[in-house]
Amino acid sequence: MSTAPSSAVVENTDRYMAVVDATWPPAQMRHQGAWLLRRGGGGGKRVSAASAMGPVTDADVVEAEAAMRAMSQPLLFSLRPGQEALDAKLAARGYVVVDPVNIYACPVNVLAEQEKRPEQHSLATWEPLAIQREIWATGGIGDARIDVMLRAGEPRTTLIGRFDNSPAGTAFVAVSDHVGMLHALEVLEAMRGRGMGKAMMIDAARWAAQNGANTFSVVCTQANIAANALYTALGMTKVGHYHYRQKD
Template sequence: MTPDWFAVVDATWPAADSRTDGTLTLREGRGGGKRVSAASASGAVSEPQIEAAEAAMRQMGQPPLFQLRPGDEGLDAALAGRGYSIVDPVNIYACPVSQLTDLPMPRVTVFALWEPLAIMRELWAEGGIGPGRLAVMDRVKGPKTGLLMRHQDKPGGVAFVAIHDGVAMLHALEIPPHQRRKGLGKWAMRGAAFWALDNGAHTLSVICTKANEGANALYRSLGMQLVGEYHYRLLQEERQTA
């Protein structure tokens, strides 16, 4: 059975609060980024619904922001007509966990641990992943872990992984500039796969923006398949950081 990729995203990177009003789900992100702040639709959406959602998001201190999924063409057109622009088109990749557990892990390359160590929080902060996004990680209810990569006895990167319905999804992969181009991204994904296998997951998945050429190349090089995509619509005069 094909996983519900958007349910996996919501469970492994959850909003601070959410509520459904008819065919629209509104999310309160509290500084956790677009994924936890965007409204999404489960069916046709009327103009009055859009207007009510805009007012509700502003009341939450968030700019009006919608996540557009396959099948949302009508809402996409309506938002374009209201002056919304497309931001951050996203790819979803996945592969069987077994595909990335075929090679043994080198010693002391990837450590899986939760709660995050201070050095992990520092690495995330250097990559722009601050308290709002760390709070998202804390909210995850299911199995979860942080990954700390090391290279030549120095911190090499950090990531977060959580599981929903047999699917492990990796988020917040950050490798500092001086540790890039050393294969740590691949070992991060393999480390995530081993942790996922140990915790009962059958699939490993990850999301990244289409503009991130390095990340897309990494996931394709590992044989991960494109299984979904989406984009956001945001009012032009109210842009926020990714």
């Protein structure tokens, strides 16, 4: 028997998903009937999934499917704690679970006050530079996801991570509702194992604290074992979760 999610998990997930929409925004969002619809422009699942705004019927699901087809997008729904009835409804229609996601958060100072090695540096810069685009490309983050960053509201920045005098990684971070949220952290393969992921998280939190954040957060697929371990080791706590259901 499944256990109903706590009200705190539901509220936290709702809050941080609103931060995701603000800091990693779709090309278009609109309300239609029972749904919040997103047009992603090729920017991935986060910016392309439909979300229910309340209880839905079978007819509502059909309406959402028609709207997504009209946008030439995959049939994709984002499911949060408390939406178990919709989850079961979609499963019965042949939708499968893809990419369960954890949401991590902590007070921004938990990260910002941690120490780094002297040879680890990050430079905050806007807009993304060519070297950052090259680093992101090595991790499969292409122009469509760069466009997502360009759509985000301020405050926002990118970070160029350096180890000694060599480029080591890049990331994007923005602030909404006093929450700094990190996206698209990518460390060059040759620079892994030198603590650059941790160092760039610390630098991102310091930037967020200087730009109005009192909380720092990140979302991460449950399948990314290394990233989940990093966030936990840095003192972040899992505060919510969500998953997608998709139909081919």
